[in-house]
Amino acid sequence: MTEQILKGLLIDEQTELTLKDLSHACSCSAEWIIELVEHGAIEPLSFQQTQWRFSGNSLRRAQTAMRLQRDLGINLPGVALALDLLEQIESLESRLCQFENLHKL
Amino acid sequence: MDFKDYYEIMGVNKDASQDEIKRAYRKLARKYHPDVSKEADAEARFKEIGEAYEVLKDPEKRAAYDQLGSNWKAGQDFNPPPGWDAGFEFSGGGFTGSDNADYSDFFESLFGRGGFAAGAGAGRSYRTGGGGFNMRGQDHHAKILIDLEDAYTGASRAITLQAPEMDASGHVVNRTRTLNVKIPKGVKQGQRIRLSGQGAPGMGEAPAGDLYLEVEFKPHSIYRVDGHDVYLDLPLAPWEAALGAKVKVPTPSGALEVKIAKGTQAGRKMRLKGKGIPATTPGDLYVVAQVVLPEADTPEKEELYRKMEHSMSFNPRSKLGV
Numbered sequence: 371m372t373e374q375i376l377k378g379l380l381i382d383e384q385t386e387l388t389l390k391d392l393s394h395a396c397s398c399s400a401e402w403i404i405e406l407v408e409h410g411a412i413e414p415l416s417f418q419q420t421q422w423r424f425s426g427n428s429l430r431r432a433q434t435a436m437r438l439q440r441d442l443g444i445n446l447p448g449v450a451l452a453l454d455l456l457e458q459i460e461s462l463e464s465r466l467c468q469f470e471n472l473h474k475l
Numbered sequence: 476m477d478f479k480d481y482y483e484i485m486g487v488n489k490d491a492s493q494d495e496i497k498r499a500y501r502k503l504a505r506k507y508h509p510d511v512s513k514e515a516d517a518e519a520r521f522k523e524i525g526e527a528y529e530v531l532k533d534p535e536k537r538a539a540y541d542q543l544g545s546n547w548k549a550g551q552d553f554n555p556p557p558g559w560d561a562g563f564e565f566s567g568g569g570f571t572g573s574d575n576a577d578y579s580d581f582f583e584s585l586f587g588r589g590g591f592a593a594g595a596g597a598g599r600s601y602r603t604g605g606g607g608f609n610m611r612g613q614d615h616h617a618k619i620l621i622d623l624e625d626a627y628t629g630a631s632r633a634i635t636l637q638a639p640e641m642d643a644s645g646h647v648v649n650r651t652r653t654l655n656v657k658i659p660k661g662v663k664q665g666q667r668i669r670l671s672g673q674g675a676p677g678m679g680e681a682p683a684g685d686l687y688l689e690v691e692f693k694p695h696s697i698y699r700v701d702g703h704d705v706y707l708d709l710p711l712a713p714w715e716a717a718l719g720a721k722v723k724v725p726t727p728s729g730a731l732e733v734k735i736a737k738g739t740q741a742g743r744k745m746r747l748k749g750k751g752i753p754a755t756t757p758g759d760l761y762v763v764a765q766v767v768l769p770e771a772d773t774p775e776k777e778e779l780y781r782k783m784e785h786s787m788s789f790n791p792r793s794k795l796g797v
Binding site: 374375376377378379380381382384394395397426429430433434437438441442443452456463464467468 | 501504505508509510511513521525611613614616631654655656657659661662663665666667668669670671673684685686687688699701706754755
């Protein structure tokens with residue numbers, strides 16, 4: 371057991387990740403990340419820059435994409451659709467939770 | 476060690492064709508995939524299904540498993556009979572699943588342990604596949620459970636992680652390590668904390684990989700969290716709601732006094748700006764009014780309610796047209 375307290379970097383909306391960061395964190399090739407972008411599964415913060423930068427949410431989406439493709443054999447257009455639907459479900463469930471709490475009174 | 480009935484897990488008959496098994500697996504994998512399913516035991520079920528499929532999809536392993544006999548029942552204490560696998564030739568490897576270090580003891584006693592990529596899960600670190608020589612170590616991933624209050628103030632938490640590792644003799648062993656980690660103020664559900672150099676060691680001169688911790692809040696007894704916003708149901712007495720009042724409201728960063736407007740109806744939301752989870756743009760704390768009726772459990776209280784009934788001409792159902 372170590373007594374040292376490790377300080378990490380919080381990956382939030384403001385954090386900018388490079389293509390290399392993303393491919394390393396997902397243990398996949400940069401080409402696969404580029405394919406994710408081409409299918410609209412993730413988007414760089416700006417397409418104008420010569421070197422793409424991604425937000426923390428792209429890391430989350432890319433990792434989920436990697437697991438969905440690996441475990442369920444979904445192709446990339448399907449992965450992109452699944453990611454959007456999963457986010458929609460998450461947002462609807464959160465609204466439903468607020469709504470139910472409001473009406474349980 | 477318990478016997479595992481792989482056919483039961485997959486929901487197929489013992490004489491199911493390979494196609495039927497494949498179809499059953501695909502259906503169950505979609506249902507219980509931890510990224511898709513909201514069921515509490517989804518991750519465990521997904522691993523169990525993966526393990527069952529690993530055996531049943533492979534004609535060699537399936538035949539070896541079948542010859543254990545049909546008298547075994549799931550959960551029954553089991554030890555493989557000596558020489559149980561004599562006469563079976565395994566082609567070795569063949570682990571297409573990527574989480575094979577999380578296969579059960581039952582699986583390992585029969586087929587050994589292949590590879591060493593472990594599965595995801597709270598307090599468990601895992602690798603994300605791939606490999607190579609003379610390169611930076613792999614990034615590891617794990618979940619960390621924190622209290623909502625930790626996100627307000629920041630905290631340091633000790634987490635214990637298990638990661639499979641090769642020992643000197645080439646056996647795969649689970650290494651346990653404890654890390655003290657600083658939880659930064661303002662963290663929200665689902666965000667990652669990157670700890671540089673805490674992943675797998677690098678090959679040769681290359682640096683170690685990173686450890687990504689996915690933050691998850693423990694369910695709270697009074698607050699609900701949505702992004703950086705926090706919600707609280709605030710019970711009010713009927714007279715506080717009707718006449719207005721100043722009431723004490725708990726918040727994760729300490730109690731506050733809040734003014735309740737006259738005529739506050741149940742369900743009314745009051746926003747305490749910036750009192751949610753701190754961030755560059757801090758979240759808000761929403762207080763949702765709840766009107767609680769005192770019980771009419773004494774003649775005096777009953778009389779008070781009767782008095783209200785007679786002196787107020789109030790029809791709560793007027794909007795319903797009755």
